[in-house]
């Protein structure tokens with residue numbers, strides 16, 4: 001654990017306290033996919049569903065997927081299939097379409113599991129007086145209900161006056177443009193003291209927008225072609241590293 005990781009939570013909690021005693025809402029922004037939630041389980045479930053319902057046509061894929069774990073998945077479905085020994089572009093197209101029809105929906109986001117330490121960390125922040133702001137590129141028409149159910153099921157503080165849940169108004173809206181717009185709004189409604197995201201570009205954006213905030217990058221998976229992470233962003237594999245740091 002680096003010195004920055006071990007002190008990051010203490011720094012964040014001190015900022016929350018300072019901001020709250022100054023009468024501001026201390027906002028801590030949490031991305032969902034790849035940050036608080038490990039959505040590889042959702043993709044794994046969809047790939048298995050394809051395999052089980054197409055086993056007579058794709059027997060070898062069925063056998064292979066049944067012995068694959070979520071940790072072996074690539075960012076793109078086609079890359080996962082190729083890595084498993086199925087490079088056929090037509091099959092990749094077929095499976096990708098099947099995946100896309102299910103991945104961005106209420107029902108399937110319930111297959112996600114929280115990243116290690118995520119539930120404890122958000123509750124720690126909340127208990128200290130921080131306002132968790134779940135800010136996600138998921139769209140409200142297709143995913144609000146499932147997102148809310150998962151957050152509540154897993155024990156994240158949600159649906160209370162001192163929490164916020166912010167989804168995109170439409171599926172088509174670009175994720176980066178959406179988060180840029182939300183940042184402008186957050187400035188007017190509180191003080192952003194912390195931000196957690198798995199996309200290096202968004203971490204850099206938060207660090208530039210809120211230089212005093214604790215900004216952390218989750219090294220889970222991210223879109224290909226991401227920019228270099230700014231040096232003053234904390235790097236984490238999961239949230240247990242932060243929780244361990246507070247105890248030392």
Ligand SMILES: [Mg+2]
Pocket residue numbers: 031032033034035197198199
């Ligand atoms: Mg994400």
